[in-house]
Amino acid sequence: MTNLKTITMFLFLFLIAMTSLPSITHCRTLIIPNTEKLMESTCKKTPNYNVCLQSLKAYPGSSGTDVNGLAQIMVKVMRSKANDAINMIHELQRSRPSKALSSCASKYNAIVIGDIPEATEALAKGDPKFAENGANDAANEATFCESGFNGKSPLTQQNNAMHDVSAVTAAIVRLLL
Numbered sequence: 066m067t068n069l070k071t072i073t074m075f076l077f078l079f080l081i082a083m084t085s086l087p088s089i090t091h092c093r094t095l096i097i098p099n100t101e102k103l104m105e106s107t108c109k110k111t112p113n114y115n116v117c118l119q120s121l122k123a124y125p126g127s128s129g130t131d132v133n134g135l136a137q138i139m140v141k142v143m144r145s146k147a148n149d150a151i152n153m154i155h156e157l158q159r160s161r162p163s164k165a166l167s168s169c170a171s172k173y174n175a176i177v178i179g180d181i182p183e184a185t186e187a188l189a190k191g192d193p194k195f196a197e198n199g200a201n202d203a204a205n206e207a208t209f210c211e212s213g214f215n216g217k218s219p220l221t222q223q224n225n226a227m228h229d230v231s232a233v234t235a236a237i238v239r240l241l242l
Contacts, residue, residue, distance in 0.1 A: 103132070104122070104128070107135055107240065110240060111233040111237060112229075112233065117233045120142045121138060124138045124142065132240055132241060133188060135237055136188055136193070137189075139230060139234035140181060140196070140199075143227070143231055146223070147227060149226070150220060150226075151173045151177070153220060153223050154169055154220065155170075157219055157220075158170070165215075172206040173210070175206055176203045179199075180202045180203040182199075183198065183199035183202075184199030184234070184238070187199065193238045193241035200231045200232075200234040201232075201235045203227065203231040204227070207224045207227035207228040208224070211224040211228075
């Protein structure tokens with residue numbers, strides 16, 4: 066008798082689970098497009114839609130977050146781009162040291178040590194104005210690095226990438242103001 070009750074209860078719960086499964090998967094399909102729409106609508110409000118969308122889609126966890134989370138992800142992208150530039154600067158300094166490269170190294174160190182932590186902390190504390198300042202400062206530092214070379218800069222790609230992700234970050238943060 067106890068086995069029959071157990072089996073009956075199991076079948077009952079199994080049937081309930083199976084009948085509710087389509088509604089669960091239906092809800093999931095409703096959530097995913099909304100987060101995709103949030104990313105797309107947010108990126109449309111930035112100076113570089115493609116950089117924004119590519120950066121966010123490449124980052125794990127971006128599809129289930131809010132605008133503050135998107136801003137935090139972009140600050141992490143900024144950190145990655147700054148580290149890429151620092152690595153390139155060190156590589157270039159081995160073969161051809163120059164004042165311009167040294168100047169760029171100090172500018173990118175300022176980004177990593179000052180601007181990015183400022184933006185990270187400000188977003189965590191709910192003070193987006195300081196996060197916007199950090200992102201704008203990083204974009205300016207990349208521009209100053211690029212203009213410090215007489216002639217062609219060997220860091221154009223890194224400087225442009227840093228400037229673009231920083232400008233996108235600042236625009237996303239501005240939405241939080």
